Amino acid sequence: MVLGNYKNCVCARAADPAILSASQDGGIVTQLFAFALEEGIIDGAVVAGQGDEPYKPEPVVATTVAELMEARGTRYTICPNVSMIKEATRSYGLDKVGIVGTPCQIQAVRKAQLYPMGMRSVGSKVALAIGIFCMENFSYQGLEAMVEDLCNVKMESASKMDIGKGKFSVYTARGAVSQIPLKLTNKFEQPGCKVCLDYVANLADVSTGSVGSPDGWSTVFVRTKAGETLWGKAIEAGYFETQSIEDVKPGLGLVTKLATDKITKNQKNLDERASFGVGKGLRNPYI
Amino acid sequence: MGLLSDLMEKIFPKNKPVDPKAAPGPVTVPEPAAVPKPAAVPEPGTVPESRPEAKPAVKPGDVKVEKKPEIIETEEKPVAEKITIGHVHMSGCTGCLVSLADNYEGLFTLLDNYADLNYCLTLADVRDIPKMDVALVEGSVCINDPHSVADIKKTRENATIVVALGSCAAYGNITRFSRGGQWNQPQHESYLPIGDLIDVDVYLPACPPSPESIKNVAVMAYLLLRGTDEQKELAAAYLKPLMDLAKRGTEACGCDLMFDVINQGLCMGCGTCVATCPVRAITMVYGKPNIDSDLCIKCGACYAQCPRSFFNFDVMNQFEAIGEAIDAAMGKGDE
Numbered sequence: 044m045v046l047g048n049y050k051n052c053v054c055a056r057a058a059d060p061a062i063l064s065a066s067q068d069g070g071i072v073t074q075l076f077a078f079a080l081e082e083g084i085i086d087g088a089v090v091a092g093q094g095d096e097p098y099k100p101e102p103v104v105a106t107t108v109a110e111l112m113e114a115r116g117t118r119y120t121i122c123p124n125v126s127m128i129k130e131a132t133r134s135y136g137l138d139k140v141g142i143v144g145t146p147c148q149i150q151a152v153r154k155a156q157l158y159p160m161g162m163r164s165v166g167s168k169v170a171l172a173i174g175i176f177c178m179e180n181f182s183y184q185g186l187e188a189m190v191e192d193l194c195n196v197k198m199e200s201a202s203k204m205d206i207g208k209g210k211f212s213v214y215t216a217r218g219a220v221s222q223i224p225l226k227l228t229n230k231f232e233q234p235g236c237k238v239c240l241d242y243v244a245n246l247a248d249v250s251t252g253s254v255g256s257p258d259g260w261s262t263v264f265v266r267t268k269a270g271e272t273l274w275g276k277a278i279e280a281g282y283f284e285t286q287s288i289e290d291v292k293p294g295l296g297l298v299t300k301l302a303t304d305k306i307t308k309n310q311k312n313l314d315e316r317a318s319f320g321v322g323k324g325l326r327n328p329y330i
Numbered sequence: 331m332g333l334l335s336d337l338m339e340k341i342f343p344k345n346k347p348v349d350p351k352a353a354p355g356p357v358t359v360p361e362p363a364a365v366p367k368p369a370a371v372p373e374p375g376t377v378p379e380s381r382p383e384a385k386p387a388v389k390p391g392d393v394k395v396e397k398k399p400e401i402i403e404t405e406e407k408p409v410a411e412k413i414t415i416g417h418v419h420m421s422g423c424t425g426c427l428v429s430l431a432d433n434y435e436g437l438f439t440l441l442d443n444y445a446d447l448n449y450c451l452t453l454a455d456v457r458d459i460p461k462m463d464v465a466l467v468e469g470s471v472c473i474n475d476p477h478s479v480a481d482i483k484k485t486r487e488n489a490t491i492v493v494a495l496g497s498c499a500a501y502g503n504i505t506r507f508s509r510g511g512q513w514n515q516p517q518h519e520s521y522l523p524i525g526d527l528i529d530v531d532v533y534l535p536a537c538p539p540s541p542e543s544i545k546n547v548a549v550m551a552y553l554l555l556r557g558t559d560e561q562k563e564l565a566a567a568y569l570k571p572l573m574d575l576a577k578r579g580t581e582a583c584g585c586d587l588m589f590d591v592i593n594q595g596l597c598m599g600c601g602t603c604v605a606t607c608p609v610r611a612i613t614m615v616y617g618k619p620n621i622d623s624d625l626c627i628k629c630g631a632c633y634a635q636c637p638r639s640f641f642n643f644d645v646m647n648q649f650e651a652i653g654e655a656i657d658a659a660m661g662k663g664d665e
């Protein structure tokens with residue numbers, strides 16, 4: 044269960060070089076939304092828009108490919124995408140909504156569908172939920188501390204940030220790269236992540252991340268019937284290049300290891316929360 | 331309390347509150363497989379073959395044959411028997427009832443196949459609160475009105491499962507703000523959530539709870555009372571967090587997000603609460619919800635909808651199958 048239910052897993056990247064030019068990894072999210080938009084499978088998607096300050100994303104409802112392109116790339120800070128999910132069906136009047144989110148955000152979407160108390164006419168309109176792998180996330184102030192204090196790069200100079208191979212890396216437009224080991228960034232992890240039991244967005248229609256695949260490629264889990272139908276169509280239409288996940292390095296083994304590590308660590312945190320005080324514990328949302 | 335609690339005891343005997351002093355057990359990767367896969371809900375009186383199969387738009391290979399509804403043995407009388415549901419109107423605006431009705435054809439499917447609405451002052455001509463399996467109580471209780479007080483007690487007496495339908499019944503909601511003085515009963519000023527007067531089994535908060543959420547709870551209540559053992563187990567697992575909400579208390583506020591989510595180190599900034607709030611009292615500040623207390627009507631929907639108030643993996647991991655099963659029960663999935 045550490046990797047969730049899935050129908051198939053591949054290594055893939057977008058066929059369109061224009062998407063890859065500024066996507067975080069294989070451009071899976073942007074390419075799949077763009078395809079779904081063109082096919083009429085979604086009318087728009089909630090994505091992490093650029094926001095007013097550098098690397099401080101705001102959720103936006105993208106209804107054009109241009110808007111999807113604007114939102115490419117990972118911002119390692121909270122972007123409350125689910126806050127726009129009802130709005131997408133109301134002010135924007137969308138009947139078929141796409142949403143991208145971290146595993147916890149996809150969990151929120153599924154709860155909104157199964158227990159839709161305050162989510163009238165939302166659940167049935169979620170046509171495509173794309174999950175992105177996630178080890179942890181940071182508050183904006185935490186990210187600023189990592190980038191400006193530890194990496195010594197101004198937020199506005201950064202052209203890309205990435206987490207991989209045990210390091211947090213910041214790239215600038217002028218070609219500088221600044222890296223710090225993840226053990227320095229750990230303390231900035233937002234508290235809510237310490238109880239998170241999902242690494243690869245187990246409840247998404249399709250989930251994707253860089254781990255397991257070579258640079259510039261993505262690992263993709265196709266999970267639900269809706270996801271499978273869409274992915275099949277996109278492959279048929281030539282929107283993605285793929286390789287067998289068995290043929291690439293480091294492959295699924297690393298994904299499984301990281302997922303197991305995360306879940307084990309956070310399950311331990313949950314257990315410790317139960318006896319956090321003296322005869323008093325902290326709340327466990329899962330029981 | 332009612333049958334539901336007894337059932338829960340049988341189904342979740344292990345689910346005793348965690349002893350905080352107990353040493354943390356060995357670390358295990360959670361393997362939430364306790365609940366059986368939902369078989370399609372049987373439609374009483376229908377032969378499976380006559381039922382429309384899943385969407386043809388989906389590749390035929392996707393349609394899992396084993397998802398076919400189980401054939402109902404005619405001797406298994408209880409499966410075909412409808413449950414009785416009553417709508418008890420306390421001090422509420424009828425918005426919750428309208429929300430139930432807003433299931434449109436779904437409401438008819440519900441009433442045709444699963445439930446008889448045997449009490450509902452707005453829609454049916456029955457004066458006295460009868461015996462019923464499920465009472466959907468809308469509105470809070472005006473304790474200045476002896477009729478209301480008598481009715482809520484009668485409801486508890488006559489219903490196996492009492493559901494607080496909507497935020498007024500569960501938490502008081504806007505009736506908390508009552509100061510009386512309304513024509514033509516100006517002396518009616520004190521309103522209490524039903525849970526302050528009777529034991530409540532299931533909470534379904536929100537103002538109003540969405541039609542879909544009422545439908546889901548109705549279907550699950552049917553499965554709990556009339557389903558196969560497996561269906562009962564699924565229904566009990568589904569309803570458990572809503573029963574826990576009923577035990578949690580009768581006060582709600584946007585502040586619950588601070589007290590029980592952020593302060594507890596559980597908020598991860600998904601923004602669900604923002605989308606949930608009916609009065610837009612919540613905005614995200616520094617990646618966490620900020621509540622405008624002047625706007626908050628104390629409906630409790632934000633907390634209930636928050637994935638960090640409750641998240642039951644045993645049910646959620648099967649979201650696709652459960653969604654399909656409910657759709658099949660409601661005759662959907664064929665359009």
Ligand SMILES: Cc1cc2nc3c(=O)[nH]c(=O)nc-3n(C[C@H](O)[C@H](O)[C@H](O)COP(=O)(O)OP(=O)(O)OC[C@H]3O[C@@H](n4cnc5c(N)ncnc54)[C@H](O)[C@@H]3O)c2cc1C
Pocket residue numbers: 065066067068069070071072073074090091092100114115116117118119120121122124143144145175176177178179180181206251252253254261
């Ligand atoms: C906080 C965080 C932690 C991550 N940790 C890992 C990890 O440990 N391992 C791993 O393999 N992958 C991780 N990822 C995912 C990875 O960084 C890429 O986002 C993913 O591979 C998608 O790349 P892409 O090229 O397919 O997407 P792109 O085409 O570049 O699109 C990315 C999409 O994600 C959206 N997005 C960007 N930032 C956020 C955000 N903060 N919240 C919600 N949506 C956002 C964008 O709007 C865009 O639509 C993480 C992502 C985030 C946001």
Ligand code: SF4
Pocket residue numbers: 145146147148177178179180235236237239240241598
């Ligand atoms: S670690 Fe979990 S809780 Fe934190 S942002 Fe990622 S998915 Fe959400």
Ligand code: SF4
Pocket residue numbers: 587591592596597598599600601602603604618619635636637638639
């Ligand atoms: S819904 Fe819960 S976890 Fe999500 S932002 Fe609101 S309080 Fe935080």
Ligand code: SF4
Pocket residue numbers: 582583584585606607608609610611612621625626627628629630631632633
């Ligand atoms: S903040 Fe909004 S959703 Fe939460 S209790 Fe108040 S009114 Fe209800």
